[in-house]
Amino acid sequence: MTTIKAAVARAFNEAMTIEDVVLRAPRAGEVQVAIEAVAICGSDVSYLDGGFPIALPAVFGHEAAGRITALGHGVKGLNLGDPVVVTLIKSCGTCPSCQSAHPAICEAPSGDDTPLALPDGTPLAQGLDVGGFAEAVVVDQSQVVRIPDFVPMASASLLACGVITGVGSAVNVARINPGENVAVIGAGGVGLNAIQGARIAGAGKIIAIDRARRSWTLRAISAPPTVCSPPSRSPGTRCARSPAGAAWRWRWSPLARPRSTTARRATSPRVAGW
Numbered sequence: 525m526t527t528i529k530a531a532v533a534r535a536f537n538e539a540m541t542i543e544d545v546v547l548r549a550p551r552a553g554e555v556q557v558a559i560e561a562v563a564i565c566g567s568d569v570s571y572l573d574g575g576f577p578i579a580l581p582a583v584f585g586h587e588a589a590g591r592i593t594a595l596g597h598g599v600k601g602l603n604l605g606d607p608v609v610v611t612l613i614k615s616c617g618t619c620p621s622c623q624s625a626h627p628a629i630c631e632a633p634s635g636d637d638t639p640l641a642l643p644d645g646t647p648l649a650q651g652l653d654v655g656g657f658a659e660a661v662v663v664d665q666s667q668v669v670r671i672p673d674f675v676p677m678a679s680a681s682l683l684a685c686g687v688i689t690g691v692g693s694a695v696n697v698a699r700i701n702p703g704e705n706v707a708v709i710g711a712g713g714v715g716l717n718a719i720q721g722a723r724i725a726g727a728g729k730i731i732a733i734d735r736a737r738r739s740w741t742l743r744a745i746s747a748p749p750t751v752c753s754p755p756s757r758s759p760g761t762r763c764a765r766s767p768a769g770a771a772w773r774w775r776w777s778p779l780a781r782p783r784s785t786t787a788r789r790a791t792s793p794r795v796a797g798w
């Protein structure tokens with residue numbers, strides 16, 4: 525056991541507090557990682573807002589990167605000091621989903637055994653099986669992926685959720701065919717990666733629809749999509765009409781919170797996927 529600092533959520537819609545918490549040592553098949561970077565995902569915010577059921581107190585944060593500092597019994601292929609991405613995707617490797625190359629939908633129960641506790645012994649929930657808003661985490665070995673030493677930790681942490689969710693939604697869920705036209709509603713962390721995924725899949729025209737102008741961000745993408753930022757209360761409508769005659773397959777930016785009826789309708793058919 526070791527004492528670390530973590531951002532503890534004690535009440536919904538209130539600020540987290542930095543506290544000393546207890547992290548148990550890794551058990552068989554687990555690893556301990558010293559966290560060097562962690563991103564804030566929309567899901568973390570939703571949990572903090574009380575949008576999903578979870579018992580508090582809890583430590584959230586599930587887009588993390590760091591270095592392995594301890595190995596549980598039986599862990600193979602990983603070494604102390606290895607730089608890794610830490611993700612919420614936990615897989616058993618033996619259930620039908622894992623055996624069919626879909627570890628993101630592993631059917632094994634996650635369990636509620638948390639490696640975290642308050643100093644008085646009160647269990648502390650490990651949000652999304654990671655608890656990355658902390659100096660260190662203990663997670664299942666399936667939740668870490670070795671990365672090259674040259675990858676900056678801040679960039680690597682984004683691979684844990686936003687990148688794989690966005691790219692996965694385009695490649696695995698939407699299964700965009702080469703040449704298809706694609707509209708991505710919401711060009712935030714996940715939406716930008718849905719655009720990347722669409723490009724990887726060989727999409728024809730890619731239109732990014734967003735309430736804010738983010739062309740500076742989109743220019744950084746290898747093949748800039750069309751940027752659409754309608755000023756009206758109906759985001760999506762004007763953009764959808766602009767390429768007359770085109771056949772569109774609407775796609776979704778998973779964590780956006782559409783406020784207009786138009787946007788809600790447009791986004792409703794789709795879900796994310798790793």
Ligand SMILES: [Zn+2]
Binds near residue numbers: 565568586587686
């Ligand atoms: Zn996330």
Ligand SMILES: [Zn+2]
Binds near residue numbers: 617619627630632
């Ligand atoms: Zn499984």
